[in-house]
Amino acid sequence: MDQSTQKNNIAKHDFDVLIIGAGLVGASLACALEKLVLDQGLKVALVEPHDLQQSRDIPPSFDARASALSWGTRCIYDQLNLWSSLASQAQPIEQVHVSDRGSFGVTRLRANDEGLPALGYVVKNHVLGDVLLDRLRDYQKQNIITLFSPDTVTALKPVAGGMKITLESSEITASLVVLADGGRSGLMEQLGISQAVTEYQQHGVIANIALDRPHRGVAWERFAGKGPMALLPLTADEQFEHRVGLVWTVPDNEFEEIHGLSDQAFLDVLQARFGYRASRFIAVGKRDSYPLTMKMASEQVRPGLVVLGNAAHAIHPIAGQGYNLSIRDTMALADNIAASFKAGISVGNLNSLMRYQQQQHGDQALTSQFCNGLVHLFSRTDRASVLARNLGLISLDYLHPVKSGFTRKAMGL
Structure with missing residues (x-):
């Protein structure tokens, strides 16, 4: 099957990738997908409950x-x-x-x-957050990605070739949903994804x-x-x-x-x-x-779904490795999305996402076990x-x- 035929067989959705959560990990993933958006036409959206156009409170410098x-x-x-x-x-x-x-x-x-x-x-943290936020605002101005902000995901439902996402403002579909909200939204529980807690x-x-x-x-x-x-x-x-x-x-x-x-x-x-x-x-x-x-999600990938960042794993801060592990996961996922998209395969294809999970499993296991030890x-x-x-x-x-x-x-x- 040639690439053009493959692409024609991919279910058409409003977006290729929908990122839930504009925190440090979700925003970093959006940045990692920039080249794919500009060069290959990947359609990316991001949902964030807070208004990203509003200035944020900056804590006192000493604190x-x-x-x-x-x-x-x-x-x-x-x-x-x-x-x-x-x-x-x-x-x-x-x-x-x-x-x-x-x-x-x-x-x-x-x-x-x-x-x-x-x-x-x-x-x-607020400096890193502001740099990422400025980049997201630039993306929105240049129509590079779509921001739903302030907006909230109330439900996720698998559909052919992807997910249907119910927002407070509307309903959309995406080939791949990346859950990067730290596990605070209740969406993991809604999907039946538990966490093993130590x-x-x-x-x-x-x-x-x-x-x-x-x-x-x-x-x-x-x-x-x-x-x-x-x-x-x-x-x-x-x-x-x-x-x-x-x-x-x-x-x-x-x-x-x-x-x-x-x-x-x-x-x-x-x-x-x-x-x-x-x-x-x-x-x-x-x-x-x-x-x-220490928390580990029971599942990190499903058809059309990836759990990323603290929603996927939260480890002891003893060695300061938690955020760095999440960023390595983020870049590996961006590479996986790019490989699928360029090959004409749905970015939510389970076999492709399983390769991402297998690739990162060793790093996640070694880092968490090292900190636990x-x-x-x-x-x-x-x-x-x-x-x-x-x-x-x-x-x-x-x-x-x-x-x-x-x-x-x-x-x-």
Whole structure:
């Protein structure tokens, strides 16, 4: 069957791809499909409950949350012509210092050892969101994609060759629906897609911390007591020049006590647990917390449907790999869509989508198991576990080929 005949046999829908959710993952997918839209005529739409034309609230600079982007993610955003808008506001991570509080084990991962300027970058979430949002607005002005905003999907129903989507404003069809709304809409439950949930009996406590000396581009992973702590280097703000983002894994049986501390008492406990390797902690911003779980969707693909981002998998933040994994999935899905469309196959074809899932399964399994293993290894306080992990840290620091492989995997390479 030639390509033109194949195309004639594809069910005609309003859109080839409909993305549900204009968050960081959904917007990144729209950007990854731009070339296919311009060069091949792919029809893409995006649905978002919030009005994308309205300016968003920007949090106070000291309290603004940030994400760690691996070097691989930085390269992806460079490929999508987005990095030039992010680079000036991105803090390079030049070294990751991993240690065990009160023990001898230390390892250091250095960008210089890999011949690169950074292992990754820390970027404020609202900065990344605004850059992606500006791109979406440009797409709408140039009629590159269709935005349904503000609008909400109330129902999804399989139809021949795709899905029928019921919006609050209208009804449309698409060959492929990408569910990238973080699983918050209830559409997964409506479709009967469950999530396997692992409860860690831990809370993540996040806040920005001011230091009394420069962080020098060092990210700290410190295993102290019953839960690990991470400090991510941040750019300066108008109030404090030296700042880091804290991610503290707190056991549930300690959470209420720590949550109720005054700011100064919180800093005192944090300093006592972390030590003085990074600096003296002199101020803390707004503290947020959330229960830590690992979630995996029971299905990530169906005919005409892909579950993407946090809706597909949410992993422990211990190694900062969740968003980077989702971006790798996003680019793999964009490549899969391009291959199907250019071959005259429906972009919602199940066999094609299964190839995407099989391609990403190894990365998803390895990344989630790696983070899960770290949680269990570094939350144990018995002497044998402490000795084993300290010997492991020292061995990793001296086994340069092994450390390089570990570093490059963490960098998304």
